[in-house]
Amino acid sequence: MFIHTIKEVRNILKEQKRSEKSIGFVPTMGFLHEGHLSLIKKAKEENDYVVVSVFVNPAQFGPNEDFKDYPRDYERDYNLSIGAGADLIFNPSIEEMYPVDNKCEVKVKDLSSGLCGASRPLFFGGIALVVTKLFNIINPTKAYFGQKDAQQLAIIKKLVKDLNFDLEIVACPLIREADGLAMSSRNIYLSKDERKSALRLSQSLFKAQEMIKNGERNPDKIKEFIKQYITEDENCNLDYIEIVDSGNIIGVEEIKDSTLIAVAANVGKTRLIDNILVEV
Amino acid sequence: MFIHTIKEVRNILKEQKRSEKSIGFVPTMGFLHEGHLSLIKKAKEENDYVVVSVFVNPAQFGPNEDFKDYPRDYERDYNLSIGAGADLIFNPSIEEMYPVDNKCEVKVKDLSSGLCGASRPLFFGGIALVVTKLFNIINPTKAYFGQKDAQQLAIIKKLVKDLNFDLEIVACPLIREADGLAMSSRNIYLSKDERKSALRLSQSLFKAQEMIKNGERNPDKIKEFIKQYITEDENCNLDYIEIVDSGNIIGVEEIKDSTLIAVAANVGKTRLIDNILVEV
Numbered sequence: 001m002f003i004h005t006i007k008e009v010r011n012i013l014k015e016q017k018r019s020e021k022s023i024g025f026v027p028t029m030g031f032l033h034e035g036h037l038s039l040i041k042k043a044k045e046e047n048d049y050v051v052v053s054v055f056v057n058p059a060q061f062g063p064n065e066d067f068k069d070y071p072r073d074y075e076r077d078y079n080l081s082i083g084a085g086a087d088l089i090f091n092p093s094i095e096e097m098y099p100v101d102n103k104c105e106v107k108v109k110d111l112s113s114g115l116c117g118a119s120r121p122l123f124f125g126g127i128a129l130v131v132t133k134l135f136n137i138i139n140p141t142k143a144y145f146g147q148k149d150a151q152q153l154a155i156i157k158k159l160v161k162d163l164n165f166d167l168e169i170v171a172c173p174l175i176r177e178a179d180g181l182a183m184s185s186r187n188i189y190l191s192k193d194e195r196k197s198a199l200r201l202s203q204s205l206f207k208a209q210e211m212i213k214n215g216e217r218n219p220d221k222i223k224e225f226i227k228q229y230i231t232e233d234e235n236c237n238l239d240y241i242e243i244v245d246s247g248n249i250i251g252v253e254e255i256k257d258s259t260l261i262a263v264a265a266n267v268g269k270t271r272l273i274d275n276i277l278v279e280v
Numbered sequence: 281m282f283i284h285t286i287k288e289v290r291n292i293l294k295e296q297k298r299s300e301k302s303i304g305f306v307p308t309m310g311f312l313h314e315g316h317l318s319l320i321k322k323a324k325e326e327n328d329y330v331v332v333s334v335f336v337n338p339a340q341f342g343p344n345e346d347f348k349d350y351p352r353d354y355e356r357d358y359n360l361s362i363g364a365g366a367d368l369i370f371n372p373s374i375e376e377m378y379p380v381d382n383k384c385e386v387k388v389k390d391l392s393s394g395l396c397g398a399s400r401p402l403f404f405g406g407i408a409l410v411v412t413k414l415f416n417i418i419n420p421t422k423a424y425f426g427q428k429d430a431q432q433l434a435i436i437k438k439l440v441k442d443l444n445f446d447l448e449i450v451a452c453p454l455i456r457e458a459d460g461l462a463m464s465s466r467n468i469y470l471s472k473d474e475r476k477s478a479l480r481l482s483q484s485l486f487k488a489q490e491m492i493k494n495g496e497r498n499p500d501k502i503k504e505f506i507k508q509y510i511t512e513d514e515n516c517n518l519d520y521i522e523i524v525d526s527g528n529i530i531g532v533e534e535i536k537d538s539t540l541i542a543v544a545a546n547v548g549k550t551r552l553i554d555n556i557l558v559e560v
Contacts, residue, residue, distance in 0.1 A: 002325075018300070020298070039458040099441075102442050103390055103438050103442055104386070104387070104389075105385070105387040105388075105392060106385070106386055106443070107387075108383050108384055108385075109383045110383055126354055132443050133444045136445050137446075139446065162382050162383055163384055163413055163416055165416050166290065166419070225338070
């Protein structure tokens with residue numbers, strides 16, 4: 001089912017809840033790739049009924065970001081979602097989600113200011129707001145998020161805990177192309193040449209993981225290596241390399257399990273992110 | 281039932297929801313008076329099951345305010361609530377509601393900055409946060425708030441709309457003592473002398489209503505009258521007089537139906553508020 005209004009989606013889900021069905025929810029901005037589909041499949045395995053939302057959320061884009069150009073193909077998203085096991089695709093209009101005169105702000109302090117929050121100051125406030133709204137609309141049993149967006153994941157876990165949402169957040173692994181590039185709806189922006197340069201991100205992380213396996217525990221040395229590896233390629237313009245605790249997104253002094261290494265870079269004009277959860 | 285943990289209250293309410301019972305919710309800071317009891321009675325009339333929360337919310341008190349001294353009598357609150365028709369009293373500890381390291385902020389912009397928000401800058405953020413948490417814990421069908429806290433009511437209505445909470449806010453009339461004083465848990469702070477001075481608030485509003493009935497529509501003239509009437513009494517230290525639209529809390533240029541006249545004053549050391557919804 002392809003549903004566009006809050007009222008309709010609530011009515012349908014009330015029926016499901018009346019018969020005590022568990023509801024798995026996968027919020028997305030659409031233009032789905034294998035990463036999203038892995039979340040939908042996981043949701044289907046663990047729940048009776050699966051809702052996928054497809055909504056390019058204007059509140060999480062800055063004025064000079066790619067809201068207008070963000071790729072959209074709702075029919076394709078519908079077919080892919082159904083194919084992966086979704087029962088309902090919720091695709092609201094901007095007016096449906098943000099009627100005039102929205103006054104509410106939802107913020108998760110501290111976790112939202114570093115990494116992607118530093119160069120995208122509106123980003124995580126917009127995400128916390130839309131996720132709060134979507135949780136209240138869908139009222140899911142479990143909600144599925146990719147480890148690709150590691151900072152978002154940490155923020156949403158904290159949001160659920162601090163605001164007492166009665167649901168479980170399920171984190172799913174980052175999915176990569178065969179050559180290692182982290183899947184992203186924005187990969188479509190890359191020229192052939194940039195597509196090759198973009199591999200610098202994942203390759204630098206894999207090599208860092210190797211260094212750690214071989215005993216390196218100093219985050220500064222790892223950062224230095226990654227910086228050099230990425231910036232060697234002139235298509236890559238580094239935004240950040242951060243080595244943090246994956247739960248609270250605070251920088252670590254020594255690398256250990258559950259340490260997150262996260263990078264962001266512009267490849268040509270396309271902003272890409274990637275990360276690994278360290279195994280020591 | 282007197283319940284202290286989120287887990288217990290959720291388990292009990294899940295049973296109620298399984299049998300499709302409607303849940304009425306009355307959030308309070310305890311030390312209940314007739315105003316609170318009128319909310320509980322209304323909730324009982326309109327719902328199968330009534331939850332009253334009793335929680336003195338530290339997040340809505342400023343550092344120099346009366347959090348520590350705020351009157352508390354949980355056994356009395358329990359008995360009064362049950363007597364008025366409550367089925368469950370939820371009385372969590374501070375640690376239960378705010379485990380260490382709370383990072384979330386919920387704000388309703390614009391509506392929170394004037395009136396009480398001007399002299400109590402933390403107040404409405406603390407309310408929006410605790411109400412969001414309580415709504416997520418109780419998940420009520422309807423929630424009941426008094427017109428006494430008119431700005432709070434406007435903020436919570438906006439919160440529910442903007443964050444898509446699936447519940448209805450029911451506004452209930454302000455309840456007064458026989459002599460006109462607006463009921464408040466803080467009235468207990470007043471000395472006999474101050475108790476008499478406190479009547480200046482309600483009396484000024486009644487007289488303003490008379491002026492409006494007689495044709496006055498100019499908010500400045502009404503403000504000037506109220507100011508003079510309240511400040512004539514040396515126990516009364518005026519905080520604000522505002523004449524606003526009751527929905528968006530923006531000052532009006534001409535008085536009409538749904539205009540709110542709100543006053544706040546310190547009477548001795550006790551901060552009191554009062555208001556009327558104008559009938560033209």
